[in-house]
Amino acid sequence: EIVLTQSPDFQSVTPKEKVTITCRASQSIGSSLHWYQQKPDQSPRLLIKYASQSFSGVPSRFSGSGSGTDFTLTINSLEAEDAATYYCHQSSSFPITFGQGTRLEIK
C-alpha cells in the first residue's frame, strides 16, 4: 500500500499569505497525484490533477508541482474562502489512498 503523508496537519494563516502543503508518497507514483479541497458538509472539490494540471474553474492562485514521491500544493495570496481541509490522493496503484488531510485556518 502506498502511504501518503501530508504536512503540516494544521496551519493558521493570514489573508494574502502564500501557503505550501506537501504530500510525500512512500514509493514513486509518477505524476498520479491529485489535490482536493473540502469544506464542512461538502464533497471534496478537485483543485489539481496529475500533480500540476489545473482543473477547470479553479482559481489561478492554486498550483501544484512535483513527481515521484514529493508533491506540493501552493496557494498564492490566500483568501478567506480558502479555509478548508486539503487532501492529496494517489491513483497510481491499488489500494487507492489519500493523505490524512491538512486543515487550513484563516486568522
Next chain:
Amino acid sequence: QLQLQESGPGLVKPSETLSLTCTVSGGSISVNSYQWDWIRQPPGKGLEWIGSIHYSGNTNYNPSLKSRVTISVDMPKNQFSLRLNSVTAADTAVFYCAGRTGSYVWGQGILVTVSS
C-alpha cells in the same frame, strides 16, 4: 457534465448489511476509461477508499474491508452499488460514490449511521 447521486437508507442496525446505490447521469457508466468507486469519511475524519468497479465487472477492494464488501454495476440503469456486511458503529460515515479517470468526480455524499 458527469453527475453522481448516492441513495439508500440513512440508518442501519449493527450486524446488518449496508446497501447503497449510485446513479450516474450526464454520461454512460460503460465508458472504458472510468472506474466507479466508493469512498467513506467517518465524522470528523479523513477519506478512506472502499473499492472500485469497472463496467466490465472487474473489481478492486480495500484489503481492510475486502471480506465484507461487494460492489456491483447495473449498466441498463447506469448505476453501481455497494454492499457492506456485518456493520458496526465504526462503519458510521458519509459514503461517497465517485467516478475516476485518475482524479475523481464526486457525488454529494450520504450519511449512514449504524445504530440500534
